[in-house]
Amino acid sequence: MTTINPWINFNGNAEEAFTFYKSIFGGEFAKVVRFKDIASTEFPVSEKEENKIMYIALPIGADTVLIANDVPEIFGRVNEQENRSKILVSTKNKEEADKIFTGLSAGGEVEGSMGDSPWGSYAGMLRDKYGIEWIIEFSPDR
Numbered sequence: 001m002t003t004i005n006p007w008i009n010f011n012g013n014a015e016e017a018f019t020f021y022k023s024i025f026g027g028e029f030a031k032v033v034r035f036k037d038i039a040s041t042e043f044p045v046s047e048k049e050e051n052k053i054m055y056i057a058l059p060i061g062a063d064t065v066l067i068a069n070d071v072p073e074i075f076g077r078v079n080e081q082e083n084r085s086k087i088l089v090s091t092k093n094k095e096e097a098d099k100i101f102t103g104l105s106a107g108g109e110v111e112g113s114m115g116d117s118p119w120g121s122y123a124g125m126l127r128d129k130y131g132i133e134w135i136i137e138f139s140p141d142r
Contacts (some may be wrong), residue, residue, distance in 0.1 A: 006087050007109055008068040009078045014053040018068060019132040022058055024103035030065065035072070051072065060089075061097040078132030088135045094122050096139040104128050104136070 010017055016028070036050035052070035059065050065089075071078050091097040101114050107129035114124035114136070123137040 002122055003063050005067055007063045008066070010053070010068055010130065011077050011080065012052055012070050013130065014056055014070045018053075018056050018058055018066075019134070020128075020130075021066060021104075024100060025058065025060045026135045027059050027065075030059050032056050037138075063103075086125070086133040086135050088137060091136065091138045094138050097122060097124075098138050101126065101136040102111045121138075 008014075015032075022029070032053065033055040034050065035045045035054045037044040038054055039050065049070075049072055052072075055067070055069055057065050057067050074088040087107050089097075089100055091100060092119065096131075098114055101124045105126045105128065109127045110124070111127060111133075112123075112125035113135065117123045117137075120141065121137050122137060125133070125135050127133050
């Protein structure tokens with residue numbers, strides 16, 4: 001079976017963001033690797049970046065893993081207000097959709113409130129406080 005897992009780049013706050021996501025989705029981090037964990041003479045890491053996240057994974061549901069890293073400063077900043085791809089979260093019911101939407105939108109910006117969509121689902125769209133764009137959806141025919 002093929003799966004698609006979203007991977008998000010952050011500007012030094014991946015751990016903070018993922019702690020927030022963990023509070024919404026639950027579960028435990030499957031893996032956390034810091035830049036200092038992979039430092040070597042071939043890959044030197046500055047003191048300023050050693051505790052930043054090289055890789056963090058949070059399983060969500062049975063087959064999906066949300067993954068992220070901090071972008072090293074030498075690569076420049078990620079534009080947190082650009083129109084990045086959205087992450088679609090499909091839920092089991094309206095109550096779960098509302099709970100996730102409310103959690104993720106805290107401190108963020110609602111782009112479309114939860115409600116019935118023209119295509120028959122119950123959905124809403126938001127940009128969370130980290131600039132990540134989400135669509136939360138419950139589709140009764142799935």
